[in-house]
Amino acid sequence: MERISTSDATAEQLRAFATMMLGLEIDGRWQAPKILEAMVKGGYTADTIPLVQSQTGPAPRVLRAGEVAPSKVVSTKAKDGSTYDRRFYLINVHTNDGPGGQEPVPVGVNGRIMFIERGKPQEVPEEYVAALKNAVMDVYPAYTEGMGGLGEPQKVQMYPFSYEAA
Structure with missing residues (x-):
């Protein structure tokens, strides 16, 4: 100190x-x-x-609960000549033991596909992170008591991921 x-x-x-x-x-x-x-x-x-x-030195940026800071921001030029900031996040898509659980994850935004590798940190544009966050499926738990059947569906991420520190 x-x-x-x-x-x-x-x-x-x-x-x-x-x-x-x-x-x-x-x-x-x-x-x-x-x-x-x-x-x-x-x-x-x-x-x-x-x-x-x-x-x-400068104080660290304080984030609200659930807020994630981008790992980098790139100034990008649009087709009309204007510029905008494009945010990238460092994420890690988890691997799993199921079929295809080691393969890259295809994520599409506006007709453009990006393959995100699993099991290691990747810098991914904000819009692809949003699409990955919204990729959910319904899982129906089986009842074990009585006559069987299926319970109420639970929303589960298709491709679980976590944010990495930049």
Whole structure:
């Protein structure tokens, strides 16, 4: 962890350290000497402070639950001359023991077919990921009690996949 001398630290750096690491309540208008005084009163005696994550580089992007960040975005030119951003996601289509469970998965969007290999991360355009996500089938569980028959159908992905970290 990167450290900085308390005498060289700015008021913002001292304020961030005092509030986040020491749990002190520091007024936003206080300057460095007053913040240092509050830190000493709070029991901090070292002459250096570690830099808080937000001061050592850009903060990581926070995603909402279920949201996935694209692995790359490519600017693409449309037929009419305009440009748009095309998002790609790093996904891994799982293999299975059934027939064809090791073969590449054919995914079609607007008449264009893409074969996605199974069992290893692949960069796939957003529209193909959406088609893969919507490829579901109904599975009818068999009743084991009574006279047999089939239960209510359950929606299951035809080609289960997971997102990989970019």
